[in-house]
Amino acid sequence: MTTKTKNSISWVLSGLIGLMLSASAIDKIMGSGHALQMSALFGLSARTYSLLGIIEILSVFLFLYPRTGILGTLLLSSYLGGAIATHLQHQQAIAFPAAIEVFVWITAIIRFPELSRRLTINSAENNLVTK
Template identity: 30%
Template sequence: MNDIKSSRTSFCVGWVLSGLVIAFLLFDAWGKLAELEIVLKSMVELGIPVSLSVTIGTILLVITILYAIPQTSALGALLLTGYLGGAVVIHLRVGNPLWSHTLFSVYVGILLWVGLALRNSKVKDLFWGFQTKK
């Protein structure tokens, strides 16, 4: 009984964490697709051509949707990890503060993978190296 309750709790916590990540990334994608002034200004500061705003927003939207769909969530997580890694490199290149700007994408990536592992037993097995009880 405790295993079932623990499993259900882990699953719910996983969806909450994933939901927060999904909401943040969808908001980010929307800002790029809508070409909001603050987003375009940030892109200029980071050395990214503003003409890429819609393209980057579309890529982020598609891979976030892949992450949100249970059947494709692992693929989405993998692609989002690459996207977030690119953000780290951009912030390193322009010399932004390490803990607040540069590593923010790492924090999002950690939440992304922990959320997925808590809601997907196959991913949990991959990280922790053991079979979960069924």
């Protein structure tokens, strides 16, 4: 796969993630009927749910901006981990937040080769680090 193809795929995937999570964040911030229903289901006030939307959209912006993309990846991963935990606590399905988290990490691995290298240190490099 050429670098140009890899870059194109990574930006398309990043755009899809950005659209999905931005829509979710805006829904929370604006306090739509669905958002208010979900906040009540999870035992959160509308203000707290709106704050979660702000955190979510800031994380998306950090993810999309190349210089802070890895930080954004970690923040989105943390945010989605909290969503999974909240869903589990309230006996809700976790497939959707878990799938988005996997999608975020696949995109990050494609988009940030340095992240991939750090996560897959081979044994020869590991031996050099410990000596």
